[in-house]
Amino acid sequence: MPDIFDQIEWSVRKIFGEGPVCVHVGNVDECEIKRHPTYPKFRAEAVRAGVRSAPSSRLWESMIARGRLCDMDGDYTWRLVILDCIVPCFRTLSASISRDFRVEREEVRSAMTATALEVWADTVMGVPPRHVRDRMVKAAFDVAFRRGRAAVSEHSTDDIDLFFQPEVSAQGSVLRALSIINVDDIRDADVAEKIRGERFGALLQTWDCFDAVRGFHDELRSGRRTGSISQVVKQRLTRSWISNPNLYYYASDFYPSYIGLQEAAGVMGITESAARRLIKEGELPFPVARVGRSYKVSVKALMHFMRMPDAIVHVDDVENGAFHAGGGAGRPRGLG
Structure with missing residues (x-):
């Protein structure tokens, strides 16, 4: 009967298949490094790097950062993936504990996995990425020996069920905006949605960058580009007077997925050297991706830290807001 280690391995294989894996920015097409291994090769290297010295491994540093960004x-x-690359060093010990202490092997493995996940959650802040893997392993080893000595059930697999649950939409946490009028207090969802889009458009017009937004909207209308909004979310947002329900997008879709550390530091109001020091000390308030000797910062992570709302907007509303902010010069397209 398959145990939790097998479930983790099969789940990861199902996700990646035979395609290439990018640990730097998550998307092979967007990564500056053009050669990427398949998952089996990637995993083999990660396992070797972890055994040799995870604290000095750039691969593990990137893996931890990618995990934080995805979270x-x-x-x-x-x-x-991180659990799957740690599991090989768990297998031998769990088998020994089970044999020597006459404890169910599946119970030991479930306890080790749950403990590793607890450490993952506890090291979000204040622990440099290079130390996370070793802390997860040490804690899992400790609980395995405790389980063996006590021979009682102290942990459950409840914490790992989240890996096998259907994805839940995060729209409730992102549909917020800062303004004199609190959009969250508006009972009519259609009106609130319209206001969010118009505010975003007005802001872009104020920044004098709406020409770039028009180009982005043209690509959406022509089908050369799509927003990241799922069809399920679109169905909940569709209004009768919009031009096309496929023209919804997140505000963050307009920006590049990643920017350099210097640019990100500028947005935060600190120097690049200060940002590097925070990364080294594990105190940067959001994860970064390491690409070679440089760092890339997720724009979504930066927006979250800066409390910039990543609202779902429609091109009609955005263009209408820009139209009014610009003093009514020209008729916004998509509104008839």
């Missing part, structure tokens, strides 16, 4: 989006893929 912020409610995506547990890379957390699962």
Whole structure:
């Protein structure tokens, strides 16, 4: 009967299949490094690097950062990958504990996995990425020996069920905006949605960058580009007077997925050297991706830290807001 280690391994294989894996920015097409291994090769190297010295491994540093970034989006893929790359060193010990202490092997493995996940959650802040893997392993080893000595059930697999649950939409946590009028207090969802879009458009018009937004909207209308909104979410947002329900997008879709550390530090109001020091000390308030000798910062993570709302908007509302903010010069497209 398959245990939790087998479930983790099969789940990861199902996710990645035979395609290439990018640990730097998550998307092979967007990564500056063009050669990427398949998952079996990637995993083999990660296992070797972890055994040799995880604290000095850039691969493990990137893996931990990618896991943190995915967690912020409610995506547990890379957390699962990290467990899958740690599991090989768990297998031998769990088998020995089970044999020597006459404890069910599946119970030991479930306890080790749950404990590793607890450490993952506890090290979100204040622990440099290079130390996370070793802390997860040490804690899992400790609980395995305690389970063996006590021979009683002290842990459950409840914490790992989240890996196998259907994805839940995060729209409730992102549909917020800062303004004199609190959009969250508006009872009419259609009106609140319209206001969010118009505010975003007005802001972009104020920043004098709406020409770039028009180009983005043209790509959406022509089908050359799509927003990241799922069809399920679109169905909940559709209004009778919009031009096309496929023209919804997150505000963050307009920006690049990643920016350099220098740019991110500027947004935060600190120097790049200060940002590097925070990364080294494990005190940067959001994870970063390491690409070679440089760092890339997720724009979504930066927006979350800066409390910038990543609202779902429609091109009609955005263009209408820009139209009014610009003094009514020209008729916004998509509104008839």
